Amino acid sequence: MMTTTKVLNFIDGQWLAPKSNEYLENFNPATGEVFSLLADSDHRDIDQAVEAAQKAFKSWSKTSPEDRSQKLYKLADLIEKNIDDFAKLESKDQGKPWYIAKQMDMARVIKSFRFFAGAILHSENECNVMDAESMNYVLRKPVGVAGLISPWNLPLYLLTWKIAPALAFGNTVVCKPSEFTSMTAAKFCELLAEAGIPNGVVNMIFGTGAKAGDALVKHPKVPLISFTGGSETGKKVIQSSAEHFKKLSLELGGKNPNIIFADCDYKKMLATTLRSSFLNQGEICLCGSRIYVEESLYEKFLQDFVREIKELKVGDPSQKDTFMGPLISAQHLEKVQSMINTARDEGGKILMGGGRPELAAQFSKGYFLEPTVIVGLAENSTCMQREIFGPVVTVSSFKTLDEVIEKANGVSYGLSASVWTSNLNTAQTVAKNLDVGTVWINSWMKRDLRVPFGGMKASGLGREGGRHSMDFYTEMVNVCLTTT
Ligand code: NDP
Numbered sequence: 106m107m108t109t110t111k112v113l114n115f116i117d118g119q120w121l122a123p124k125s126n127e128y129l130e131n132f133n134p135a136t137g138e139v140f141s142l143l144a145d146s147d148h149r150d151i152d153q154a155v156e157a158a159q160k161a162f163k164s165w166s167k168t169s170p171e172d173r174s175q176k177l178y179k180l181a182d183l184i185e186k187n188i189d190d191f192a193k194l195e196s197k198d199q200g201k202p203w204y205i206a207k208q209m210d211m212a213r214v215i216k217s218f219r220f221f222a223g224a225i226l227h228s229e230n231e232c233n234v235m236d237a238e239s240m241n242y243v244l245r246k247p248v249g250v251a252g253l254i255s256p257w258n259l260p261l262y263l264l265t266w267k268i269a270p271a272l273a274f275g276n277t278v279v280c281k282p283s284e285f286t287s288m289t290a291a292k293f294c295e296l297l298a299e300a301g302i303p304n305g306v307v308n309m310i311f312g313t314g315a316k317a318g319d320a321l322v323k324h325p326k327v328p329l330i331s332f333t334g335g336s337e338t339g340k341k342v343i344q345s346s347a348e349h350f351k352k353l354s355l356e357l358g359g360k361n362p363n364i365i366f367a368d369c370d371y372k373k374m375l376a377t378t379l380r381s382s383f384l385n386q387g388e389i390c391l392c393g394s395r396i397y398v399e400e401s402l403y404e405k406f407l408q409d410f411v412r413e414i415k416e417l418k419v420g421d422p423s424q425k426d427t428f429m430g431p432l433i434s435a436q437h438l439e440k441v442q443s444m445i446n447t448a449r450d451e452g453g454k455i456l457m458g459g460g461r462p463e464l465a466a467q468f469s470k471g472y473f474l475e476p477t478v479i480v481g482l483a484e485n486s487t488c489m490q491r492e493i494f495g496p497v498v499t500v501s502s503f504k505t506l507d508e509v510i511e512k513a514n515g516v517s518y519g520l521s522a523s524v525w526t527s528n529l530n531t532a533q534t535v536a537k538n539l540d541v542g543t544v545w546i547n548s549w550m551k552r553d554l555r556v557p558f559g560g561m562k563a564s565g566l567g568r569e570g571g572r573h574s575m576d577f578y579t580e581m582v583n584v585c586l587t588t589t
């Protein structure tokens with residue numbers, strides 16, 4: 106059984122201790138205290154889970170779309186029924202304010218299951234009449250046991266963005282959530298039986314990426330890996346999976362430009378830019394961490410931006426008026442702070458933030474950081490080039506369209522961008538010329554689950570969402586049928 110203090114692996118419908126019989130400490134990032142222990146799994150646990158998933162695949166892959174759809178709808182309903190508990194647990198484990206965990210994370214978890222439960226009832230397959238005798242039709246088969254690996258920033262949100270389509274299209278799964286945020290993944294497993302999902306269809310292995318994650322990526326009986334995480338880890342996943350020619354989807358890091366033209370809807374832009382900079386403590390791959398402002402608006406923007414940031418409350422994640430909680434871990438806080446120090450060394454000015462906010466004694470060991478704004482950095486400086494993944498943005502000015510496009514594209518990443526302008530020509534020109542997977546014009550993080558989601562360059566490989574998820578989670582067989 107899972108308890109609040111010890112999280113065991115979930116394999117074939119059973120809670121099992123890791124073969125190592127060792128556990129990892131899991132910290133509450135707001136207090137720095139250990140609040141649970143996680144199975145420290147290795148290749149032996151992965152082997153057992155893959156075997157269970159292979160066995161379950163034999164029957165799950167033969168179920169009808171209607172059957173799977175009903176079960177996924179039921180699962181969504183059960184999560185919705187327990188939404189407050191899920192949100193509180195996510196908040197405690199990850200650090201984000203609970204109402205953000207509820208309104209952003211859990212709402213999206215539910216939406217993902219409902220979206221794919223509906224999508225499989227409406228998908229169509231290709232059929233092409235070739236000549237008087239022959240026609241081609243496409244059979245779609247589930248791929249098999251899917252290996253799903255997720256990061257700590259949007260824990261259940263990103264894990265279920267993988268689980269929902271994988272199950273909907275008839276695959277079974279072995280999941281490895283981040284060692285920093287495993288609690289809601291464990292809670293999720295408690296609902297599977299009630300939703301009618303058979304044992305072995307979903308298996309959850311806890312532990313580190315180096316041991317459990319790597320074993321999953323290398324496993325010869327896991328033909329598909331969907332991975333979300335950092336770009337350096339993504340490279341390792343490519344290398345480790347190469348031996349077995351796996352299907353890969355990699356959603357990796359970002360260093361996203363937020364491009365602001367003087368003719369934008371200023372009020373909307375300012376409010377959204379606060380969110381795109383600091384929502385979830387800036388720990389969202391889509392956050393606009395490089396802000397480029399047209400020269401004529403630059404000074405006004407900085408003044409207003411800084412004034413608004415001062416109003417953002419950083420602190421207790423259980424309070425409704427808290428906008429930012431702690432960062433995920435002591436190591437990550439240290440990494441983000443060292444990036445701020447590097448920015449100083451490289452000639453940047455810390456316009457605001459950079460330190461620890463003053464908080465009540467119970468949070469004295471929490472991993473909090475003030476929202477931080479840096480100006481005056483060169484384009485090739487470390488903080489303009491590398492992903493920081495925290496509440497830190499750089500702001501610089503630009504004069505021309507060509508200049509800002511070149512700057513926006515001048516990093517190794519290519520995940521997303523926001524463009525703020527009321528001029529359609531400007532918007533279209535920028536969108537066409539940016540090397541990123543998603544461009545938001547006059548908005549940020551508006552997600553339609555039908556659209557292709559993914560990145561270019563070091564931000565990833567492949568696209569997921571709608572029919573792109575169908576392409577990824579199925580194998581196509583073209584049947585050429587000729588009458589005799
Ligand atoms: P990591 O790359 O460190 O980890 C991601 C997952 O991979 C974790 O579950 C981790 O395990 C696991 N892992 C680590 N090493 C290996 C390995 N060798 N083989 C297999 N799995 C491994 O990323 P973070 O968790 O730090 O997440 C932050 C990163 O994720 C940022 O770069 C962010 O931009 C990116 N991201 C991208 C998104 C996108 O859609 N493009 C969305 C959200 C985040 P463990 O942590 O347990 O050790």
